[in-house]
Amino acid sequence: MHDDRSDLRALVVSPRRMMRIALANLLHAQGLGAVGEAAGYTEAIIAADADRVHLVVVDLELATEHGGRFLQELRATSGGPAVLALHRGAAPAATGHDRGIRLLDPEASPAELAHAVQSLGAGRGARHLPCLTPRQQEVLALVARGYSNDEIRRELVIGMSTVKQHVRDIFARLGATSRLEAVNRARASGVVV
Known part of the structure; x- marks a missing residue:
């Protein structure tokens, strides 16, 4: 992302008002100029298209069954914004085909959000880095x-079910079906492993 982000416009989409306010404040702290808010999908599409936003931060818990289609519709709006989707679990289909969409765990820290915003480049052509x-x-x-898995369990001193869940989540976030594919996709995206 270039040094001056004050001309960048963002949109926060969540049905929860406090979530919208908190995310908007975090984006303002990152130096983004205008940050709008939308409570639902239809309102978000209209706002993203009308305001030609550069970045949309969306809470995909809104309606996960329609999440993939919504992400595609957002990317197709006039500004073609980068999309940061707060989502846990299997990735919506759209994220595997579009490098302008990135997933971020809803439990991520403000620093992780800042890194995700920076790596997306808010629609300015920065390379996509998967969020882990x-x-x-x-x-x-x-x-x-x-x-x-057993060696990972012992090394990190965590339970086997936790290891398996982490591996499933990594596969989902990277769009991988095997360990080798996950490692290769991470390396190709710039993640150091």
């Missing part, structure tokens, strides 16, 4: 070193 939590990055690094 610090723990998921640790697990992926061990996967890249050839560790089995």
